[in-house]
Every structure is written in structure tokens, then in C-alpha cells.
Amino acid sequence: MTLSVTSLGVREPTFLILTALAAEPTHGYGVIRAVEQLSEGDVVLRPGTLYGALDRLTEQGLVELDREEAVDGRLRRYYRLTSDGAAALAEQVARLRRHADAAERGLGGLGNLGLAQ
Amino acid sequence: MTPAGRPGARSSSPAERHCRRLLLAYPRDYRRRHGDEIVTTLLDVSGDQLPSRGARLHLVLCGLRQRFRLPLRPAPILAAVLAAIALAAPGAIGGRWLGWQTAENVTSHDDLRALIESMGVSRPEVYDDRTAMGGPVTTAVAHGSEVPDRSRESVAAAGWRVVSYSSQAVRLGVVINDDGSWGALGPGRTASWRATKGGLTLIGGSTTGLGDTDVSLDVWTEETAAIRPFTIGGLVLGALAGWLLTAAVATRVRRAGRARRWAVTLQATAGFIAAAPPAYMLFREFVETMRYDVDNPNWYVVTDPAPALSTALVFTGSGVAAAALVALLLVAGRAGYDRRSAA
Numbered sequence: 153m154t155l156s157v158t159s160l161g162v163r164e165p166t167f168l169i170l171t172a173l174a175a176e177p178t179h180g181y182g183v184i185r186a187v188e189q190l191s192e193g194d195v196v197l198r199p200g201t202l203y204g205a206l207d208r209l210t211e212q213g214l215v216e217l218d219r220e221e222a223v224d225g226r227l228r229r230y231y232r233l234t235s236d237g238a239a240a241l242a243e244q245v246a247r248l249r250r251h252a253d254a255a256e257r258g259l260g261g262l263g264n265l266g267l268a269q
Numbered sequence: 270m271t272p273a274g275r276p277g278a279r280s281s282s283p284a285e286r287h288c289r290r291l292l293l294a295y296p297r298d299y300r301r302r303h304g305d306e307i308v309t310t311l312l313d314v315s316g317d318q319l320p321s322r323g324a325r326l327h328l329v330l331c332g333l334r335q336r337f338r339l340p341l342r343p344a345p346i347l348a349a350v351l352a353a354i355a356l357a358a359p360g361a362i363g364g365r366w367l368g369w370q371t372a373e374n375v376t377s378h379d380d381l382r383a384l385i386e387s388m389g390v391s392r393p394e395v396y397d398d399r400t401a402m403g404g405p406v407t408t409a410v411a412h413g414s415e416v417p418d419r420s421r422e423s424v425a426a427a428g429w430r431v432v433s434y435s436s437q438a439v440r441l442g443v444v445i446n447d448d449g450s451w452g453a454l455g456p457g458r459t460a461s462w463r464a465t466k467g468g469l470t471l472i473g474g475s476t477t478g479l480g481d482t483d484v485s486l487d488v489w490t491e492e493t494a495a496i497r498p499f500t501i502g503g504l505v506l507g508a509l510a511g512w513l514l515t516a517a518v519a520t521r522v523r524r525a526g527r528a529r530r531w532a533v534t535l536q537a538t539a540g541f542i543a544a545a546p547p548a549y550m551l552f553r554e555f556v557e558t559m560r561y562d563v564d565n566p567n568w569y570v571v572t573d574p575a576p577a578l579s580t581a582l583v584f585t586g587s588g589v590a591a592a593a594l595v596a597l598l599l600v601a602g603r604a605g606y607d608r609r610s611a612a
Contacts, residue, residue: 180310198324199310200331203303211340226312227305 167248168195169205170214170233170241177218177232180206206231214240284319285312291325294332298520337516345519348537352511355544355590358551360507361500365403365558368499369490373468375405376488380427385409387423388475389416390484402496402561403554406489415480418460420473429464429471436460441478455479468493492563500558518601525604532600540593546578546586553577 165187172178172186183206184197197205209215214237218230233241281289288308292300311320311328320328339345376384378395385393393411400406421434441457457478464471473486522533553575 180306181313184310184314198327198331199307199314200328202310203307204331204335207299207303223309226309228309229306 164191165195165197165201166205166209167241167244169197169202169209170237170244173215173231173233174238174241177230179221179228179230181228183231209237213237282312282317284315284317287319287325288312288328291328292332294329294336296332296336296517296520299332299335336513339516340519340523344534345515345523348519348541349512349515351541352515353508354511355541355548356511356514357504357508358548358555360510361504361555361558362403362551364503364506365496365500365555367503368493368496369404371495371499372404372490372493375407375490376469376471378407381407381409381486381488384423384427385411385484385486387426388418388420388484389413390482393484400489400561402492402558404490404492404496406487408488409484409486411484413482415477416482418458418475418477420460420462420475420484424462424464424471424473429466431462431464434460434462439476439478441476492561497559500555504555518597521601522604529600529604533597533604536593536597536600540590540597543586543589543593546582547590550578550583 168187168190169183171190172183175186178186180199180202183202184199187195187197206215210217210231213234215231216234218232221228221230285308288311289304292304292307295304307328311324312318314320315324319325339349381395382393390411390413392413393409395407395409398406398408418436421431424431436458437460439457439459441455455478457476459474459476461474462472464473468491469488470491471486471488473484475482475484518533518537522530525533556575
């Protein structure tokens with residue numbers, strides 16, 4: 153299943169979760185830490201939010217189970233991006249880049265008019 | 270799935286046991302799929318300590334939200350909306366019934382018989398009924414030989430406060446001619462009264478003359494402050510129950526085989542069609558309840574009631590809808606069991 157950028161949406165936590173999983177398969181706590189680092193502390197996921205998002209992304213075919221491990225008798229489940237997930241993330245990155253470029257051009261225009269500080 | 274976190278795998282800490290209790294907010298199917306890893310992550314985040322109060326509350330709210338979540342497809346969403354509407358109707362009437370439990374008990378049959386007999390008319394017939402907003406009513410009618418009207422004294426003696434009373438002389442008539450014309454007109458009196466006691470209202474009337482006395486009494490319970498809020502509360506709870514039920518069924522069947530999904534779809538369709546007549550009638554009662562004017566002179570007055578459906582249609586619809594629901598739950602339960610077994 154290939155999802156468009158529109159169906160993926162632009163919610164920041166979802167984008168950051170996909171970004172965290174793009175680097176390597178990661179377990180829940182690893183995703184929470186990675187998201188916090190990627191957002192420089194702006195986004196702190198809680199387990200309830202994370203697993204709700206992972207469940208939804210799995211249902212959409214963007215994320216899948218990589219492996220399970222038992223550490224100290226506790227289950228760690230690793231997730232990875234699917235190829236659809238990688239494509240959707242790449243689309244999202246391109247979209248955000250276009251928006252950022254447009255914003256930058258706009259700010260440059262303000263500077264030319266002497267309005268930018 | 271690994272055995273981690275399962276009873277007997279290893280001894281669990283108090284923090285872990287607490288986390289597992291919090292997971293009860295989630296649907297069972299979700300707990301089975303993600304419960305162990307959520308607990309692991311919670312304890313990772315909290316450093317094996319009991320998570321903060323905020324984290325615990327957030328987890329519970331996420332779990333409750335998960336219970337309402339539907340697959341993002343038109344059919345489950347439509348089914349959830351229809352189920353919410355269908356169950357809102359009985360919910361409202363159930364809430365109304367609960368609300369009426371806060372009201373005064375209506376006068377007993379024995380007390381009403383005693384009241385009429387104290388007026389000099391014996392062997393009254395007493396019935397139960399319902400007001401237009403579902404409140405209890407007791408009505409009594411009696412017919413006897415002519416006695417002087419002493420209704421006001423009898424009603425007052427029974428502890429009622431008479432708020433209005435009127436009596437007037439009238440001409441009474443009986444049909445005695447073969448052609449149906451009135452004949453043998455004679456003098457008589459009619460009386461009507463209204464009285465209250467606690468949260469009860471009584472209206473009565475009598476006709477005396479030509480050797481007969483007819484008396485009728487209606488006693489009903491006045492509306493309390495709880496009835497309309499309870500009715501609306503029941504409506505909301507019923508709607509939530511319908512949505513939750515659909516979400517639970519959709520979760521169980523979404524990964525089931527095509528045949529089972531079709532069976533559930535057909536059962537749900539049959540159930541919704543069959544539930545339409547009883548739901549319509551219950552919504553009709555809901556509207557009558559909310560529009561009921563407590564200042565109505567009589568308990569049965571309804572403004573512009575919607576057309577009623579036949580009792581047979583409503584009962585048949587209720588039966589078929591209940592059977593479809595049971596069959597649907599059995600199939601959905603079986604689908605969930607198969608999926609757990611496969612896992």
C-alpha cells in the first residue's frame with residue numbers, strides 16, 4: 153500500500169517517529185529518546201501516544217515489526233520502516249522542504265523591502 | 270510472542286503490577302498485542318519506578334481513546350454511527366426510567382379504592398398507566414347508585430390539598446327512544462376537582478343524577494428535576510455504548526477471513542433494519558418526554574406526537590434486531606478467539 157503525503161498527514165509526532173525509525177529498527181523506549189533528541193526536547197512522547205501511533209502506522213503499512221527480544225525478562229519489540237513508510241517519509245521531507253524554501257524566500261523578500269530585522 | 274511479562278515468567282515488581290492494572294483501560298485485543306511492550310517502555314521511561322501521576326493518567330486516557338477507535342473505513346464508521354443512534358434510544362428511555370425512580374410513589378390501588386369508597390361509591394376499577402413523559406399514573410373509575418357529592422371532603426380527609434373545585438347543576442339525559450333521540454331529561458350535578466399531595470397530582474370528576482353516580486380519578490407523579498437530565502444522560506451513554514460495541518466488533522473481525530467479515534456485515538445490516546421501528550418509537554417517546562409541558566392540565570397531553578407504528582412491527586423488529594446482535598457477537602467473538610489461537 154502506498155500512501156500519499158496527504159494521507160500520512162503532517163502531525164509532528166508521526167513525522168518524528170518515522171524519522172526515528174528511518175535510521176535503524178528501534179524499540180519503544182528507543183523511539184521516545186530519539187524523538188526527544190530529534191526535536192531538541194520540544195516533543196516528548198509518552199508510551200500511550202507512541203503505541204497508538206505505532207499501531208496506526210502499522211495498520212497503514214508504513215511500519216512493521218522487525219524483531220522481538222526479551223531483556224531482563226521484559227519484552228522489547230523493535231519496529232522498522234517499510235518501503236512504503238520510507239517513501240511516505242521522503243515525500244513528507246520534500247514537502248516540508250518546499251514549504252521551508254518558500255518561507256525563506258518570503259523572508260528574503262521582506263529583507264529586500266527593509267522590513268526584516 | 271515472547272513469554273515476557275506473563276504470569277510465571279518472572280516475579281514482577283509492584284511498579285510493573287501497577288502498570289498492568291492501568292492497561293485494563295485498553296481493549297483486551299490491544300492489551301494482548303501491545304501490553305507487554307507498553308509496560309516495558311513505561312518502566313524504561315520511569316527507571317523501573319512507578320510512573321508519575323501524569324504518565325499514569327495519560328496512559329489510562331490513551332487506553333479509553335483506543336476503545337473508541339475504529340478502522341478508518343466507511344463501513345465501520347457508518348456502523349458505529351447507526352449503532353450509536355440505535356442504542357441512544359433505549360439509553361434515553363432507560364435513563365428516563367431511572368429518573369422516575371427519584372419521584373414520589375404514585376398512590377396505591379388500595380388507597381385509591383378507599384378514596385372513592387369514602388365518596389359513597391363502591392367497587393371502583395383501578396388501572397395503571399403512564400404519563401406522556403413516562404411517569405406513573407393510577408386511574409380509577411366507579412359507578413354506583415346516586416349519592417350526594419362529597420368528593421371535596423373525602424379528598425381533603427385523605428390528606429390532599431384541594432387546589433380547585435367546581436360543581437354545577439346540569440340536565441342529564443338517557444336514550445330511551447327507538448329513533449335514538451334523547452328523552453327523560455332530569456336534573457343532576459357535575460363536579461370536578463384538582464388536588465395535590467407531596468409530589469402527586471390528583472384530578473377527579475363526578476356526575477350525579479337520575480339515580481346514578483359516576484366518579485373518575487387520575488393520580489400521577491409530578492416531574493422531578495432528575496428526569497430530563499437522566500433522560501439525556503441515558504441518551505449519551507447509549508450512544509457511547511453503541512460506538513464502543515461497534516469498535517469492539519470491528520477490532521475482532523478486521524483481520525478475520527472474508528466469509529466472516531461478510532457474515533458480520535449482513536448480520537449488522539439486518540440488525541439495523543430491524544432495529545429501526547423500535548428505535549423510532551423510543552425516540553418518539555424521548556421527544557415527547559423532552560417536549561412535555563408540566564403545566565398541561567392532564568397527564569396524557571402531548572403536543573403534535575409523531576405517528577405511532579404498529580406494536581407488532583415494533584416487537585418483531587426488536588426480536589429480529591436482538592437475534593441479529595447475538596449472532597453478530599457470536600461470530601465476532603469466534604473471530605477474536607481464532608485470531609488469539611493463531612497468535
